[in-house]
Amino acid sequence: MMALTNEEIRKVITPLLLSGAKMLDKHCPKCGAPMFEKDGRVFCPLCEYREQKKRQEMKGIEDILMKKIRYLVNNLPEDLEELERYLDIIEKLIRILEHYKKLEG
Ligand SMILES: [Zn+2]
Known part of the structure; x- marks a missing residue:
């Protein structure tokens, strides 16, 4: 499992949790980060963030x-x-x- 950096927790995970997204009991097959669900969409916030960066x-x-x-x-x-x-x-x-x-x- 790839470790999350502090920056990623601060910039990605925290705002997601604050926005009401749900952390799932599933992990991303690509990076091992916890998957999230928001508005019916299941996604890996870390992969999306890294992709965008x-x-x-x-x-x-x-x-x-x-x-x-x-x-x-x-x-x-x-x-x-x-x-x-x-x-x-x-x-x-x-x-x-x-x-x-x-x-x-
Ligand atoms: Zn991922």
Whole structure:
């Protein structure tokens, strides 16, 4: 069973309990945390929280990459050799961006 961090208890479990969600006698098969039920929905709050956190991190990385790509595209040099170098870098950045988008699902 994966241990819950203090942060997770504070940010996930406590607010859930306060919101009237019911802690079930079942454990998440994925992470071992107690499952909850609220409004007829049974879920693992920890997996949802971690998933959401991961998505936010991914989004942050995507934003940085997008900003960089946009900057390069807006500042393409006149010199052809330089231009080729820029396009090369842009292509690589786009590939990395697509990689992250895929991970995000
Ligand atoms: Zn879980």
